[in-house]
Amino acid sequence: MEKIILLGDEAVALGAIHSGLTAAYSYPGTPASEIMEFLISQSNGGKNYVAKWCVNEKVAMEEALGVSFAGRRAMVSFKHVGLNVAADPFINAAITGANGGLVVVSADDPGFHSSQNEQDSRFYADFARILAFEPANHQEAYDLTREAFDLSEKFGLPVMIRLATRLAHSRAPVEVGEARKKNQQPEYGYGPDWTLLPANACRRFQDLLQRQKQLKNYAEECPFNELSPADKGNRLGVVVSGLAFNYFREVYSRLSSRPAYLKISTYPFPEKKLLKLIEEVDEILVIEEGYPFMERFIRGVAGIPGKVIKGKMDETLPTSGELTPETVARALGLPVKTGLKTDGFQLPGRPPQLCPGCPHADTFKALNEALQGYDRGNVFSDIGCYTLGALPPYKAIQTCVCMGASVSMAKGGAEAGVYPSVAVIGDSTFAHSGITPLLDAVYSNSDLTVIILDNGTVAMTGAQPSFGTGEPLDRMLAGLGVSPEHIRVIIPLPKNHQLNTGIIKEELAYHGLSVIIVRRECVQILGDKKRS
Amino acid sequence: MTYNLILAGVGGQGILSIAFVIDQASLAEGHYFLQAEVHGMSQRGGAVQSHLRLSDTKIYSPLIPQGEADLILSVEPLEALRYFSYLKPRGTVISSRSPYLNIPDYPPLEDIYREIKKIPSSLLLEADRLAKEAGSLRAENMVVLGAASVFLPLKEENLKKFIEVLFRAKGEKVVNTNLKAFDLGRQAATGEQ
Numbered sequence: 001m002e003k004i005i006l007l008g009d010e011a012v013a014l015g016a017i018h019s020g021l022t023a024a025y026s027y028p029g030t031p032a033s034e035i036m037e038f039l040i041s042q043s044n045g046g047k048n049y050v051a052k053w054c055v056n057e058k059v060a061m062e063e064a065l066g067v068s069f070a071g072r073r074a075m076v077s078f079k080h081v082g083l084n085v086a087a088d089p090f091i092n093a094a095i096t097g098a099n100g101g102l103v104v105v106s107a108d109d110p111g112f113h114s115s116q117n118e119q120d121s122r123f124y125a126d127f128a129r130i131l132a133f134e135p136a137n138h139q140e141a142y143d144l145t146r147e148a149f150d151l152s153e154k155f156g157l158p159v160m161i162r163l164a165t166r167l168a169h170s171r172a173p174v175e176v177g178e179a180r181k182k183n184q185q186p187e188y189g190y191g192p193d194w195t196l197l198p199a200n201a202c203r204r205f206q207d208l209l210q211r212q213k214q215l216k217n218y219a220e221e222c223p224f225n226e227l228s229p230a231d232k233g234n235r236l237g238v239v240v241s242g243l244a245f246n247y248f249r250e251v252y253s254r255l256s257s258r259p260a261y262l263k264i265s266t267y268p269f270p271e272k273k274l275l276k277l278i279e280e281v282d283e284i285l286v287i288e289e290g291y292p293f294m295e296r297f298i299r300g301v302a303g304i305p306g307k308v309i310k311g312k313m314d315e316t317l318p319t320s321g322e323l324t325p326e327t328v329a330r331a332l333g334l335p336v337k338t339g340l341k342t343d344g345f346q347l348p349g350r351p352p353q354l355c356p357g358c359p360h361a362d363t364f365k366a367l368n369e370a371l372q373g374y375d376r377g378n379v380f381s382d383i384g385c386y387t388l389g390a391l392p393p394y395k396a397i398q399t400c401v402c403m404g405a406s407v408s409m410a411k412g413g414a415e416a417g418v419y420p421s422v423a424v425i426g427d428s429t430f431a432h433s434g435i436t437p438l439l440d441a442v443y444s445n446s447d448l449t450v451i452i453l454d455n456g457t458v459a460m461t462g463a464q465p466s467f468g469t470g471e472p473l474d475r476m477l478a479g480l481g482v483s484p485e486h487i488r489v490i491i492p493l494p495k496n497h498q499l500n501t502g503i504i505k506e507e508l509a510y511h512g513l514s515v516i517i518v519r520r521e522c523v524q525i526l527g528d529k530k531r532s
Numbered sequence: 533m534t535y536n537l538i539l540a541g542v543g544g545q546g547i548l549s550i551a552f553v554i555d556q557a558s559l560a561e562g563h564y565f566l567q568a569e570v571h572g573m574s575q576r577g578g579a580v581q582s583h584l585r586l587s588d589t590k591i592y593s594p595l596i597p598q599g600e601a602d603l604i605l606s607v608e609p610l611e612a613l614r615y616f617s618y619l620k621p622r623g624t625v626i627s628s629r630s631p632y633l634n635i636p637d638y639p640p641l642e643d644i645y646r647e648i649k650k651i652p653s654s655l656l657l658e659a660d661r662l663a664k665e666a667g668s669l670r671a672e673n674m675v676v677l678g679a680a681s682v683f684l685p686l687k688e689e690n691l692k693k694f695i696e697v698l699f700r701a702k703g704e705k706v707v708n709t710n711l712k713a714f715d716l717g718r719q720a721a722t723g724e725q
């Protein structure tokens with residue numbers, strides 16, 4: 001079999017291609033973006049299958065659901081917080097069920113590498129009552145994606161694949177198999193199953209409950225949930241899932257007497273296998289990347305009589321952040337090395353920052369100056385490269401919560417008396433979740449100033465195409481009903497500083513809704529264009 | 533045999549290109565390998581690193597344990613220091629001498645060099661000068677790779693083969709510049725040993 005070097009993300013993408021993928025949808029987000037990047041790169045311009053960036057994750061999820069309705073195989077991928085945005089169709093897709101194979105990939109970011117939180121997608125799969133795979137390595141990422149498509153069709157339900165940053169963004173060789181053909185003719189789903197009127201929905205939900213038994217049986221039989229016996233006399237049992245298995249396995253061979261372990265790659269949790277492990281041991285150690293999902297399940301309310309349970313909840317392992325070879329070794333009672341120290345040397349951090357020449361820098365300079373003289377104003381911001389404007393030397397923004405929240409929070413703030421109330425939002429974030437709150441603000445003619453940073457791309461995540469840029473953005477704003485004399489366009493360049501500051505001042509002084517479009521291309525994509 | 537190496541630098545300095553070459557050469561020579569890298573936020577001028585592990589038996593952890601790195605290979609001197617806690621007692625440090633100045637509190641360069649030189653097996657390269665000599669300042673990453681090639685358990689010809697693969701699409705001139713940068717780095721490492 002052929003071996004190729006793949007990122008964890010790419011292993012999932014190739015698994016999908018080899019499963020007879022008809023269409024894949026996504027919205028960029030670290031650490032999931034490379035799934036779609038890879039799918040696009042292999043799609044032969046869309047001739048092999050559809051691979052598209054979408055305006056946001058909810059839309060991506062629904063497009064994939066449409067493909068599944070039509071009887072063909074679809075995948076949707078995003079970062080963990082993207083699943084919050086897609087939660088409505090995600091949960092309801094478990095009620096309609098899947099017709100063609102439907103795989104949902106959610107990439108968690110323990111350790112906050114590039115995210116606002118460390119939420120654990122396994123809770124969502126449990127909540128929706130569907131199967132979830134948590135691959136431990138690149139080979140499993142590929143193999144389980146293929147399995148996920150087959151099972152989605154077998155059980156008539158979407159299947160989740162949960163990734164974490166260290167798997168998504170590490171490379172290793174993967175053995176790949178023969179590609180399967182696509183599902184040929186569209187075969188539509190049965191209408192009443194897909195029309196979630198209360199009576200239909202209730203019937204479908206009963207059906208979903210019935211199918212839980214099948215899912216559990218599968219998880220019990222699944223070879224990826226592997227039970228391994230202890231060395232004689234060892235009374236420790238380790239329950240370990242996904243990525244965490246690697247840190248455990250790394251130190252396993254260093255243990256003089258080896259514990260039993262149950263490796264989990266598939267949920268719902270295989271209770272029978274767990275009970276078998278429990279019988280053999282006095283102490284249980286739960287190792288998992290993310291929240292204590294399995295651990296809570298195993299502990300229940302009262303623990304297990306006569307057994308000691310260790311994990312994150314008793315702080316045998318850290319309750320936040322990524323696992324490391326050290327934290328896992330310590331939890332198993334092994335000594336760890338401390339490595340070399342640079343004694344007495346003050347090592348400064350090097351946080352990310354705006355590129356030299358970035359248009360956002362000019363915007364923040366002008367905005368800071370325009371706001372001088374107002375002592376109670378506030379700049380609500382959003383997520384993108386411009387969030388780095390929170391750091392020195394700019395210190396220009398005061399909030400960043402979730403995609404689109406700048407506009408809605410600024411409106412709420414204005415209604416609570418914040419003046420001037422300013423929203424700063426990137427073009428892609430505006431398209432993703434800024435349009436609806438702006439419509440809200442138009443409706444109330446709220447007293448706020450929305451600054452849209454149109455740099456022509458989704459810069460933060462690696463320059464994917466933006467849906468809210470250029471002339472179409474201008475038309476969109478007019479179409480939403482923003483008053484034309486309060487739609488201003490400025491070009492953020494040092495030579496325009498005075499002019500831009502003046503325009504921002506005028507709109508801050510206006511007691512109503514204004515939108516200032518700040519337009520200059522991201523220097524990174526400009527550089528790429530020049531080079532190619 | 534397991535060989536652990538940390539690649540270090542600042543976002544945009546071409547660390548992933550070094551990783552690509554080593555990954556491909558490792559596969560070609562039949563090693564197991566795992567390479568964890570950084571994408572996203574910190575690529576914007578922040579500190580970036582990649583953990584790269586080669587072995588002739590199966591390896592599991594994508595992260596190198598503390599005190600287990602055989603080599604720290606850095607395109608920037610301050611960034612080399614950031615990962616010292618990973619270095620084995622007899623590990624090697626190879627770094628470019630040229631600083632990437634984008635923070636207000638960058639320490640005096642001499643202090644950084646002094647810390648690096650405390651490691652018996654360390655090498656500070658004039659990577660910027662050698663890269664320029666090879667034809668492009670952007671080839672600093674290949675200079676440090678060339679120097680590292682003296683230590684890596686990989687064949688020189690395989691590394692060079694994949695430098696060619698990496699830059700092929702950009703034309704012959706870019707390929708030659710990068711190969712030359714590799715050679716100059718390698719010479720610097722063998723000359724000074």
Ligand SMILES: Cc1ncc(C[n+]2csc(CCOP(=O)(O)OP(=O)(O)O)c2C)c(N)n1
Nearest residue numbers: 029082383384385426427428429458459460
């Ligand atoms: C729900 C959700 N999806 C995706 C992301 C990842 N993400 C962070 S910023 C960003 C978009 C940035 O684009 P834009 O608003 O145009 O700003 P720029 O980075 O170009 O300045 C994305 C997709 C996220 N944080 N949350």
Ligand code: SF4
Nearest residue numbers: 355358385459522523
């Ligand atoms: S990538 Fe583009 S938008 Fe982001 S900091 Fe650099 S120039 Fe600015």
